[in-house]
Amino acid sequence: MTARLVRPSWTEAREAAHAAGLAARRPAEVVPLRAAAARTLGADVRSLTRVPGFDASAMDGWAVAGDGPWTLGDPVVAGPVVPSAPLRAGQARPITTGAVVPVGADRVLRSESGRLEAGRLVDGGDPGRRHPRHVRLAGEEAEPGDLLFAAGTTLTPPRLAVAAVCGLDEVTVVRQPRAALAVLGDEVTGSGIPAAGTVRDVFSPSVPDILRSLGAVCDSAARAPDDLDETVEALGRSDVDLLITTGGTAHSSTDHVRAALDRLGAELVVEGVAMRPGQPLLLARRPGILHLCLPGNPMAALTCLVAIGVPLVDGLLGRPQTRPGSVSLAVDVEHPRPGVLLQAYRLDDEGLARPVARQSSAMLRGLAEADGLLVVPQGGARRGDPVRSLALPW
Template sequence: MPNTTPVPWAEARETAWAAGYEHRGPATELPFAEAVGSALAAPLVAVSDLPAFPTSAIDGWAVAGPGPWRIGGEVLAGQVPQPMKPGVAVKIATGAQVPEGTEGIIRLEHSEIGDDDLVDGPPAREWREPGEEAAHGEELLPSGAPVTPPVIGLAAAAGHATLPAHGRPAARVVVFGDELLTSGVSREGRVRDSLGPMVPPMLTAAGAATVPSLGPVEDTLDAHVAALRVALAEADLVCTTGGTMVGPVDHLHPALAEIGAEYVINTVAVRPGFPMLLARTPDGKFIAGLPGNPQSAVIAVVTLVAPLLAGLRGLPLPPLRTAHLAEDVPGRGNFTHLALIDRAGRRLGHHGSAMLRGLAGAAGFAVVGPDTEAAAGATVDLATVPGV
């Protein structure tokens, strides 16, 4: 039996992230939609001046020479204008290319048009110069920067169609348990599976490309091994539910041994959720063992899976937020306590490990460190759930 000394919660997060980062695959040029949520695998460089030509910052009149100016046409965005002539005013739209020879632009709201169709008003330099935002070849963002929607916009404006990044790891949930139903209500000693439908959207929110869950898988070692092999054939990460202890129907540990997986983490000093694990197969794929109780399984996603996926995509360890407690939160001895709280900092009811009602309305988990308690008014770390 492998070492079962629980790993401190903060160390577990860092270890899971480091395992993912160390074993992330090679980066490729990805379309924007596939790169978003990853990290740049190389610096983002402007492939042209930004803007590439002088661009009007306002709707107005481009003028040259002394005024007042005779109206002489218009320039819209997307057009290449003729050079300006002295004494002429050309109506220009925001974002349009400024004609060569323009000496100033009069804002529409500051302009006056006389009965003789002459434009008058105070001209100013109301345009963006070529390269004002970035020069051709200039580094815009460093390698490792998260690819967010604004980064996608910047990359497109700078002339890119793809980005060097790590794609979404493929992930699949394998649900263990003869006692689970996939439809209807709990009955006759069997309960409705909540993790099969709940965990995949969390994995998607955490950066995985997720396929439908597999199972429920019957409680035999052969069935567990077969299910793991099927899931690993098409996924970089397999998240199993249940079977993380050593009871009479807990077959995950012997199944991991059967397929040659090695433990990265085996149990974490956190309540709820301590019997979680992370293992790695000989061919570099990962298996995250989530406890069967729903809230414990979610804590395993927060603790191990979200950091692992961040590492696999080249991202930093997901930062914790903070929360201001409105009431006391007890500790859990020498284990870290992850306590459900709402957005007002109040501890939620229905917070048992097997319950989901409190979790459904939670802002996240207040982090209460080992051998401590958190008093009302304290500011504590907040671990949030992917997708919430």
């Protein structure tokens, strides 16, 4: 194994993970809009047309020209028929929302503001506003060639709606990275109540869905015992872009991940991170595949997946790195040790962050109830201090 040993800070590890993901990003593909939800753009999206494509009525009412009262003409309704005759001063036509405003119209008088007197339309006033136009001007939302969304943007339903209204039928997206999970350890059991000396596999039911929520495809989860040859076999897959393992990253006689990566010729990108929990994390690569090797303790593994796995998948999808947020503390948080402390928190009624109970490297109940993760700097922080925070991808 060609070791480029990096013992980074928490921030440096995130940057290294994002860069490694970008370097391994998959090629793009073109998909129809209906199949593009939650996908990541592989190319900029620009408008193909003006939006609206014509001056359109924003209200049901009357298109009017000049000052009233007005004589009435034929109705104008939403649809493909465009009114051909221009309005002249003193004329009005009933109009529905979305219909083409006739040439010559000054504004649309909404139905609540007009009344008919002796067969003519009279302006009854628009309370609180002086003659608003109630017209959606052609091109006020987009012009042809306008940049709608840059490459690396995640396509939400409203963004797909914008693409549709701007004339697109398909978009270019990054192919979703293929991921797999391998849970390592003799002590891990897959079902039922664990016997003394064993623990339940908590990762196979949870990690694949977390990866899918980030935009990866993960349909494979396996377990392997504490044996070097079987660890090599578990890590030696070549049919995925990202292989995530849990356990085996420390230095005991039963921890074989480093030796397995060495036998496979992998290059270490990150070995250990200055954060707790999660110090033993490893990130490695070999041709065509990235290895994110998480600690075996449940909370340590899941917090590492949030802290380091999220920017890694961001990179694989060509997205900008998801940046931390910020919250203010409801209580003092002590942290005298080096590096950062990741703590699950909930927001109280005042919007302040309070660490939850039942959280340690081996516990999960606190994380299950959390609103996010605090990133507490070395030296701790005091009540009211702003600290960085990580959103949870579930």
